[in-house]
Amino acid sequence: MSDFQIEVYQNEYLPQGAAEVNAIVTVTSSGSAAPAGDTPAAEVIIVDCSGSMDHPRTKMAAAKRATAAAIDTLRDGVAFAVISGTDIAQLVYPERLGMVAASAMSRAEAKAAVERLYADRGTAMGEWLLLAKQVFATQASTLRHAILLTDGKNVHERASKLERVLGQTSGEFTCDCRGVGTDWEVRELRKISEALLGTVDIVAEPEDLEDDFRAMTAAAMGKEVADVALRVWTPQGATVKFVKQVEPTLLDLTARRTEAAARSGDYPTGSWGAESRDYHVCVQVPPAGIGDKMLAARVSLVAPGGDVLGKGQVIAIWTDDTALSTKISPEVAHYTGQAELASAIEEGMEAQRKGDVETATAKLGRAVALAHESGHGDTAKLLSKVVDVVDPARGTVRLKRQVSAVDAMTLECRSQVTKGVGKGEG
Amino acid sequence: MAVTHCPSCGDPVGAEHRFCENCGENLFLRRTPEGGALGPVSPDCASCGGVVGEDGFCENCGHARASGRDRMEFDLGLVAGISDRGRARARNEDSMAFAVVGPKTAPEAVVAIVCDGVGSTRRSDEASQAAVDAALERIADCLRAGKEAHESTVDGVAAAVEAVALLGEPGSTELAPSSTFVSVIATADEITVGWIGDSRAYWLAGEESRRLTVDDTLYARLREAGWSEDEASANPNALALARWLGADADRDPPNVAEFSANGPGYLVLCSDGLWNYEPGPQAMSALVSEAAPLTVAAELTTFALEAGGGDNVTVVVLPYPFAEPGSDSE
Numbered sequence: 001m002s003d004f005q006i007e008v009y010q011n012e013y014l015p016q017g018a019a020e021v022n023a024i025v026t027v028t029s030s031g032s033a034a035p036a037g038d039t040p041a042a043e044v045i046i047v048d049c050s051g052s053m054d055h056p057r058t059k060m061a062a063a064k065r066a067t068a069a070a071i072d073t074l075r076d077g078v079a080f081a082v083i084s085g086t087d088i089a090q091l092v093y094p095e096r097l098g099m100v101a102a103s104a105m106s107r108a109e110a111k112a113a114v115e116r117l118y119a120d121r122g123t124a125m126g127e128w129l130l131l132a133k134q135v136f137a138t139q140a141s142t143l144r145h146a147i148l149l150t151d152g153k154n155v156h157e158r159a160s161k162l163e164r165v166l167g168q169t170s171g172e173f174t175c176d177c178r179g180v181g182t183d184w185e186v187r188e189l190r191k192i193s194e195a196l197l198g199t200v201d202i203v204a205e206p207e208d209l210e211d212d213f214r215a216m217t218a219a220a221m222g223k224e225v226a227d228v229a230l231r232v233w234t235p236q237g238a239t240v241k242f243v244k245q246v247e248p249t250l251l252d253l254t255a256r257r258t259e260a261a262a263r264s265g266d267y268p269t270g271s272w273g274a275e276s277r278d279y280h281v282c283v284q285v286p287p288a289g290i291g292d293k294m295l296a297a298r299v300s301l302v303a304p305g306g307d308v309l310g311k312g313q314v315i316a317i318w319t320d321d322t323a324l325s326t327k328i329s330p331e332v333a334h335y336t337g338q339a340e341l342a343s344a345i346e347e348g349m350e351a352q353r354k355g356d357v358e359t360a361t362a363k364l365g366r367a368v369a370l371a372h373e374s375g376h377g378d379t380a381k382l383l384s385k386v387v388d389v390v391d392p393a394r395g396t397v398r399l400k401r402q403v404s405a406v407d408a409m410t411l412e413c414r415s416q417v418t419k420g421v422g423k424g425e426g
Numbered sequence: 427m428a429v430t431h432c433p434s435c436g437d438p439v440g441a442e443h444r445f446c447e448n449c450g451e452n453l454f455l456r457r458t459p460e461g462g463a464l465g466p467v468s469p470d471c472a473s474c475g476g477v478v479g480e481d482g483f484c485e486n487c488g489h490a491r492a493s494g495r496d497r498m499e500f501d502l503g504l505v506a507g508i509s510d511r512g513r514a515r516a517r518n519e520d521s522m523a524f525a526v527v528g529p530k531t532a533p534e535a536v537v538a539i540v541c542d543g544v545g546s547t548r549r550s551d552e553a554s555q556a557a558v559d560a561a562l563e564r565i566a567d568c569l570r571a572g573k574e575a576h577e578s579t580v581d582g583v584a585a586a587v588e589a590v591a592l593l594g595e596p597g598s599t600e601l602a603p604s605s606t607f608v609s610v611i612a613t614a615d616e617i618t619v620g621w622i623g624d625s626r627a628y629w630l631a632g633e634e635s636r637r638l639t640v641d642d643t644l645y646a647r648l649r650e651a652g653w654s655e656d657e658a659s660a661n662p663n664a665l666a667l668a669r670w671l672g673a674d675a676d677r678d679p680p681n682v683a684e685f686s687a688n689g690p691g692y693l694v695l696c697s698d699g700l701w702n703y704e705p706g707p708q709a710m711s712a713l714v715s716e717a718a719p720l721t722v723a724a725e726l727t728t729f730a731l732e733a734g735g736g737d738n739v740t741v742v743v744l745p746y747p748f749a750e751p752g753s754d755s756e
Binding site for chain 2: 234235236237238285288289290291292293294295296298313317319320
């Protein structure tokens with residue numbers, strides 16, 4: 001079993017009457033010493049085979065090569081299946097509903113089946129996910145991961161249907177989504193990746209798919225514990241204002257709470273390998289007297305069987321010493337800034353799409369300033385492809401006349417990718 | 427006076443015995459527990475009555491388990507005291523210790539000590555507790571060895587200084603833990619008060635009430651030198667301590683004064699958490715009723731808490747003359 005460590009970064013001191021307690025909870029899983037593969041894993045690869053995948057023709061060919069690369073990256077013994085997605089979903093490999101353990105033979109069979117795929121018909125991603133759920137259900141494995149590749153919009157089913165399907169599949173498996181080309185919609189894929197606790201990204205050039213699929217599969221093979229929940233206990237009279245993953249990407253988990261016990265709720269975090277993630281927990285507590293000390297939250301990581309993998313405390317102490325209570329925890333400040341950066345990008349790009357130059361300029365300018373201030377170089381670079389930066393510190397920008405679809409979509413895709421904080425340094 | 431039988435179990439005891447061979451009772455000294463508070467006040471949450479978890483926080487309302495030091499109450503019958511965290515400080519850095527010296531049936535002296543850990547130093551709660559414990563033990567030993575109260579007080583302070591100085595870490599850039607000190611030794615015919623710093627001793631007896639100590643502060647010294655109240659308090663460090671116990675303090679002997687009472691009254695030792703709210707002896711006397719010492723201590727503590735409780739409040743009360751043998755109220 002992996003080793004989990006929880007560290008809490010916060011300013012415990014509150015001024016008289018204050019009720020809101022903020023903390024950054026860092027969870028680090030060191031991974032087990034035993035070689036990976038103790039926990040049975042299952043992998044489903046969903047390849048968009050809609051008609052548009054033939055335009056240009058290189059897209060379908062690249063998707064096949066990428067799927068083959070993913071199959072080759074599977075560990076021996078990992079159960080896998082391949083689904084082709086159009087306005088219906090079809091099992092490509094194996095032939096009958098089920099999954100097959102990866103071996104030299106099964107890999108060759110699967111790659112041969114993938115080679116026979118051709119582009120035709122439409123796009124209904126809800127169908128793809130429902131079939132994936134059925135396929136996973138044939139296995140006892142708990143580490144269930146899917147890759148979903150598409151090149152277009154979900155035009156052959158209602159948005160409400162996809163929504164319903166996400167409700168049914170959420171928690172059944174995790175799913176990383178990739179859009180190839182620029183004819184798909186970031187918000188649509190993000191809805192899927194967020195519901196299924198995965199990532200979303202753009203692969204603008206078909207030839208880059210292969211490396212990307214290999215990397216995603218390798219990351220999936222590195223997972224050791226599935227369905228880990230972040231459990232938050234709060235005292236009577238307290239409420240959880242929000243729980244967000246803030247690093248490596250922003251993901252609001254507040255609405256994903258399921259009640260675990262009295263005053264305890266579980267927030268899903270998906271599967272873990274050797275990695276570190278940060279969460280921002282914000283709790284409203286009934287204010288106590290000066291000098292009083294209170295536990296505002298107990299935060300623990302819980303395995304599906306109920307095993308507690310690690311725990312931490314969020315504390316509140318009320319003081320009349322303003323030197324103590326006015327200090328903002330640098331970690332909390334940093335991630336509050338990263339969240340603002342992400343929403344400034346989203347709102348700015350939305351305004352730009354609608355032709356609202358004033359709002360777009362203001363929001364993207366604010367984003368430039370926040371990226372500059374927090375040293376988020378990657379995002380600053382992506383922003384500079386959408387706006388001309390006059391003064392990065394003040395966030396003075398001009399919208400570019402021409403913005404390529406790739407640049408706009410790349411910025412939108414990665415707006416939720418945060419920069420980690422150098423803890424305790426400042 | 428020789429003790430012939432243990433006052434607790436009745437077994438005969440030898441003249442040289444300090445403890446009863448049968449039940450272990452200390453035959454010459456009854457004192458408050460060494461180290462101060464004995465664990466938490468209650469195993470349950472002081473805030474809501476809920477169950478406190480292993481991590482020290484209430485499973486229901488989340489409040490931290492009250493520290494035993496938050497509110498200490500000790501009662502030896504002839505002397506009683508209360509030490510309270512107050513309403514603004516995160517912990518109680520005051521400590522108190524007191525003892526009745528001599529056979530239970532014929533007490534020879536009552537000794538009481540209050541120390542106020544200096545707030546700007548770390549571990550000042552440990553400093554004040556170490557000081558009261560060390561001083562009480564040394565003074566009791568001195569009295570048993572037949573030393574005068576004055577000399578015993580000086581020795582007791584020396585022991586307290588050593589104990590507090592031990593807490594200072596050599597080479598540390600932090601301020602050494604430190605504390606104030608006030609003690610009283612009351613025997614049948616005299617009252618001896620010793621002090622360093624601004625913890626005070628009062629004699630409360632209606633019109634006859636008076637303060638028995640002079641603060642070791644610049645303000646007090648200037649007033650003594652004839653400065654007006656306005657002039658003295660205009661100094662920026664007027665109320666800063668001029669003397670304290672600690673690794674970084676002088677080793678000069680304490681202030682010591684003898685006092686004779688002309689009638690019954692209460693000897694009161696207190697930290698500035700009380701006298702800041704009522705420095706005047708007559709006015710302080712008006713706050714208390716004619717009652718057992720623990721009740722009087724509670725009246726004064728409650729007064730300070732209701733006035734704001736801005737600092738830790740510690741009050742030790744000793745009715746004088748203390749009860750004659752046989753009228754022991756225990």
